[in-house]
Amino acid sequence: MKLVTAIIKPFKLEDVRSALMDLGLQGLTVTEVKGYGRQKGHTEIYRGAEYAVNFLPKIKVEVVVPSSAADKVVEAIVRTARTGQIGDGKIFVTPVEHAVRVRTGETDDSAI
């Protein structure tokens, strides 16, 4: 299996989620993260003090899929998460050796 991790713009989450569901996936996990990258941040001023904020709010989507499905998933995310502007994010694919469903104890492909 593979763990597909995507860092995307927050308002794209809903589109990405439904695209993945259309691929027949049944679950995923999201985390609110802050991203630093080419996309420039903004400046905040509080009275005399000026702060450059480089970290922008992003959403991290993690989904574990059968190895076979990885490419379709990546492609679906790229398609739905893209706005074409700097800051659209990244997708990383990493290997997963083993998966278990806590409720049933089922393992691997049948666990996800």
Add this chain to the structure above:
Amino acid sequence: MKLVTAIIKPFKLEDVRSALMDLGLQGLTVTEVKGYGRQKGHTEIYRGAEYAVNFLPKIKVEVVVPSSAADKVVEAIVRTARTGQIGDGKIFVTPVEHAVRVRTGETDDSAI
């Protein structure tokens, strides 16, 4: 070494933690995440507007362990995190090539 990642129900964290400590582990990292899956969410209504909330609060537990200990750890988490109801969560095991303890620079098994 292996990274064992478990997505569990928030109120189970304390049980899981102590189970892992009983196995002799000395540390772990947790993240508040939102999970989408078979477990159904709820609906929120604010005046006329109705929202279906599909993402449920979950806790992600990440613990890096010696390869040998992985199975024991997975088994312990399954045992303690299980309620038998939909939404109990998943456990994923992924390979870790290298580990370092920042404070001492110790590496790999002795770092964790």
Add this chain to the structure above:
Amino acid sequence: MKLVTAIIKPFKLEDVRSALMDLGLQGLTVTEVKGYGRQKGHTEIYRGAEYAVNFLPKIKVEVVVPSSAADKVVEAIVRTARTGQIGDGKIFVTPVEHAVRVRTGETDDSAI
């Protein structure tokens, strides 16, 4: 490529970030996490009720780098995140098979 994951003390983030930029990296993703480990927590008392808080606020830095750069990156983080006191944190290196830049579709090393 490698995913370098570092758990550090929150106030060290800025130092770590600039160290990594100095290495020529262009992006990274951070998550607020809670860590359990050797570093002891504190006790909170609310009226009669006393709570031992074992989870301490930490920052998780995730950065995907070309395999060749992994060691330099780890070394840089160790150097900048270290205070020498318990709780400085850990660094884990895991393999990444594939990376994509959502905006352009570029892949692997050119995606990061």
Add this chain to the structure above:
Amino acid sequence: MTERTPRRLAVMAVAALLTCVASAAALAADAPTPNKGDTAWMLTASALVLVMTVPGLALFYGGLVRTKNMLSMLMQVFYTLCVVCILWVLFGYSLAFTEGGAFNAYVGGLSKAFLAGVTADSTVETFTDGVVIPELAYIAFQMTFAAITPALIVGALAERMKFSAIALFIPLWATLVYFPIAHMVWYWAGPGATIAAAKALAAAAADAKAAAQIEVDKVAANAGLIFQWGAIDFAGGTVVHINAGIAGLVGCLVLGKRVGYGREAMPPHSLTMCLIGAGLLWFGWFGFNAGSALEAGGTAALAMVNTFVATAAAALAWLFVEFLLKGKPSLLGGASGAVAGLVAVTPAAGFAGPMGAVVLGLVAGVVCLIFVDKIKNAFGYDDALDVFGVHCIGGITGAIGTAIVAAPAFGGTGIFDYAAGKVGDYNMTAQLVNQAYAVGLTLLWSGVVTLVLLILVKLIVGLRPGIDQEREGLDLVDHGERAYNY
């Protein structure tokens, strides 16, 4: 008016004095001085209406927007309060509450611009003959009304209007809509002149009757148009709520929907803040309604009790209907109902009996709920915080309802006839018509002028930020700050 009895006593007591020392009494007669109890109450009431606006309204609205726009909402309400306060002492008070010459039916004059001639010793008449309060207390009290009214509008424009546009729109609206409407509804010659003219007429010899009658008519004509029509509005249902509500509707139609409206979830970022705001609104509204009696007497107490029960009744009604429709009564529903009740009882506060207020509240709660939950969705416009649904619809319910609950037959106080020196006979149909006219003119005037002003502002600075900016949120885009940095 319920100050009658006490007043008569007072008068007789003075009479008593007269028989002792003419001079003193004479002097007293010439220059009635404020009763410190009235002054204490008016000062308190003014302070209460400030807290009703900031932080009250600011939090009620702010809690309902998304985190990224919280600060902009607070800012817009705060700015409105500040800018209108200044306009008020520069020329607003004068435009609203002085004789306006040729245009007197629509707006006042500039004789008191910059509060010219107003000193700490100046006084103004209340609704009771011979009872006065310091003019500065009256100015402070009415200032808070002028400030909160435009602040109500911004709720409809929430999360998508540039601050520069707000900054331009608000002072224009206050000047061209609020000050005139306030003059039309509330400006009149006062009890003294009215009674004097009536007495003169009564005393006039047969041949002088005609002249006296002319004088009576002149006094009656020295009032705002809506006042002349005989419409009653105790604390501003028309002037404040209908006025702001219709402006809100026009505003959100001109602006268009928020980016993502209907597609993205836009839950209130903090119902806790919303409830704090609702509580402070209720608290401040006691100053708003009971203060409008301008005296610390039975009428103020009546207005206060009505402001308690109508609000409670409306909240319960909203909760109950929600329970029937959705199975779950909600805090936002309760708070919305409370505000609907407060709005509806505003014009009736000093005229209705407590039971009438309860009924008025129940009706307003149900009407506004249905409007906000169902009708609005049917039309599909984006009145972000339901300013129209709660303030305008609730205000109309109250304005019309006042004609009913004010009826002595239904436990109301009726309307005091100064000429006759007692409560006059009550003609409900006539009153309903008067109220309807008042509502109609306000809807028309405010609606049209608001439209014109927004088009104007659009031409000058534009109304909305770019889509990406709106996504990022007005807090960072307009103010370079974030409401929270936890």
Add this chain to the structure above:
Amino acid sequence: MTERTPRRLAVMAVAALLTCVASAAALAADAPTPNKGDTAWMLTASALVLVMTVPGLALFYGGLVRTKNMLSMLMQVFYTLCVVCILWVLFGYSLAFTEGGAFNAYVGGLSKAFLAGVTADSTVETFTDGVVIPELAYIAFQMTFAAITPALIVGALAERMKFSAIALFIPLWATLVYFPIAHMVWYWAGPGATIAAAKALAAAAADAKAAAQIEVDKVAANAGLIFQWGAIDFAGGTVVHINAGIAGLVGCLVLGKRVGYGREAMPPHSLTMCLIGAGLLWFGWFGFNAGSALEAGGTAALAMVNTFVATAAAALAWLFVEFLLKGKPSLLGGASGAVAGLVAVTPAAGFAGPMGAVVLGLVAGVVCLIFVDKIKNAFGYDDALDVFGVHCIGGITGAIGTAIVAAPAFGGTGIFDYAAGKVGDYNMTAQLVNQAYAVGLTLLWSGVVTLVLLILVKLIVGLRPGIDQEREGLDLVDHGERAYNY
């Protein structure tokens, strides 16, 4: 009562007038009219007690629960306020403050149900002979007391009682516990009748003495049971705090512990909200205590100073003992101490001297701290927000303490003897007994009726949600909303 002196002067002034024009004075004598200063203060006090409940109490309680139950806590307090306001004008006021015929010792009648006969001109006597305030102001003021008392209870039931159960329980409790207790403690014939009867007795010829005495007794007997016993409760230590506190204890015992109590950490989700609430409680409590003088005079000022210093003293005491026991004084401790002090000084506010109030506060702070921190844990029941520990224990401390600090010997005002027209001789032991009786009856009545009502409610709708639902939190389960969506 400290209005004596001014009053006597007033009377003499009137006397002066009498000599001039009988008629006027006569008229004045027949129908005393409210002093606008008193009215202004009572209106203000009523508004203050509203803000004390919402948002004050709602935030103080809400801040102490977990995020997932915040909204339900706000809702329960808000709902209680609304429903009791309505009950109050329907029949509550009448049950509490009218003559109750056969049951007069326990509860009033229905002669003023729906506020029948109450107009803006109606007045009620204060504690000073010949001084009246508008009845509607009194109704508004007392309404707020009736509303906050049951709202105090919900703190003990926090995080685990279904809203439907609360919705049913509250109105029943107000009707069967609050209204009767308020009648028992506060209802009496008033100064006028009391003094008249006493005068008549004094004036009566030897043969008429017996008859006159009977009349005196009749007047004295026209009062609530606890009032007849001679117990004093300036602003509601017994009626409000002991009453609600014991109900809270019974409630949390019937409900049982929260899921996870003792195992899972349940820290307050926002001590910031808790402190805002505490501040508003203090603010509102000035209306509560100083308003209970029913006049804007020296007694009100005394009550206000006492409400300042007893609160401050209790907070400092709590902080200091915490510092001794744990090394760290806490904000929650300070806030809890402040509330304990406010509770304890409530019955004593107009009777104690400032130094007496300081001592009372210090004692209350220490007693409540020990109870909440130690004794409660020993018993192990889950009084979620320590309603019993702070309000009942603090209330008892205050009720008993009042007998001591009210003593002129300790700088107290003593108790005014209307018959004698001066402060009577003070018998502390007797007073202590009276206070103890009052406490006992309240504990008994409220405890028993609460138990019965809860059992009843359990049979009808059930008390607690399912375990999973309780885990998910009442906000989503009962109201389908979340307090925060950051």
Add this chain to the structure above:
Amino acid sequence: MTERTPRRLAVMAVAALLTCVASAAALAADAPTPNKGDTAWMLTASALVLVMTVPGLALFYGGLVRTKNMLSMLMQVFYTLCVVCILWVLFGYSLAFTEGGAFNAYVGGLSKAFLAGVTADSTVETFTDGVVIPELAYIAFQMTFAAITPALIVGALAERMKFSAIALFIPLWATLVYFPIAHMVWYWAGPGATIAAAKALAAAAADAKAAAQIEVDKVAANAGLIFQWGAIDFAGGTVVHINAGIAGLVGCLVLGKRVGYGREAMPPHSLTMCLIGAGLLWFGWFGFNAGSALEAGGTAALAMVNTFVATAAAALAWLFVEFLLKGKPSLLGGASGAVAGLVAVTPAAGFAGPMGAVVLGLVAGVVCLIFVDKIKNAFGYDDALDVFGVHCIGGITGAIGTAIVAAPAFGGTGIFDYAAGKVGDYNMTAQLVNQAYAVGLTLLWSGVVTLVLLILVKLIVGLRPGIDQEREGLDLVDHGERAYNY
């Protein structure tokens, strides 16, 4: 003073009575009794100033610190309020407002320590001859001033001073700085004595003139040093704001910068809380300024209007200049401007005309903004919440400005000359000098004593926590609690 006219009338009315019944009038003359309207207002004003401190100031400051120090900020303000309230009734009131014998120019005596001799019937003179209010109301009102002043200081010491150090420093500062300064600025013999002496002098036969003159001088000399100099401070610009502001500057210099200052970002954790605080400050400030008239009359109304418009003007000025400098007006800017305006108008509230207040506000807004945004950074000290920049600089602007806006020529009220019984001729230069002296002495006294006290406290308990502790935050380190557990 604008109570003149009413007063004269009153006097004449009494005269009328005199002619009827000497006795009554005589008695009345001997013991003037409080007007209940004044009492009602003073009670309200006292309550308002409490809410201004907690939660007002606590939230305004708390919102500006980082989450980890929120609770400590709330605690420090809350503790200050409590401890000073107690000191006030123990000896503070006496030190500030009684005759101080040999040291009378600098501080009062202990004749009223423990409020000895003060009862509910005690009264104190207002600024109008023959008008009194209950002494306990005056004590409560002034208590709140004593409490908020040291609370203002902690903003400068935020996020890095140990609670134990605060706990020690505050009571010492109140005793050695606030009580004396309050005495120096506000203590005087009162209108009665002043006028009596003047009358005596006028009436005195040629040979008695000398003696009478001596008496006049004695009365004039029975006042605090700054009062004798003729400096005017309506509601405490010097006593409260300059006093606290300079102490804050000295404090942050002694403490040194926060760990990470200038390197780490330290954005306000909740501008929402900050705005709530600002709103409540404004609300409470009406009690602060309008209450300082000590009567519910025209002067109070004037002070209220000025407190509205100066604040609004300052906020707008700040926003506008920010817009010019940075392109983005900020909520924090608006709130800071509002507070700057409130501070500046405080000494002028009852002396300036509304237009003068507007100008004063505009100036204060700009001056404080420039100081806080530019000058402070130039010096580089860490006045965490800009206590010096807003309160001291704003206070000085107001104190000096008062001499200008008080001028009748500029629409001010001028200064009442009790001897002459009318407003005296106004000498602006002289007044400017008087004000400058007052400012200078306050800066000197407060600055020096604060320095000494901090060094003392440092020796006893130390001032700052360890670096790691400061990093972890004072909430956990000092109080073992966290402000939020979402």
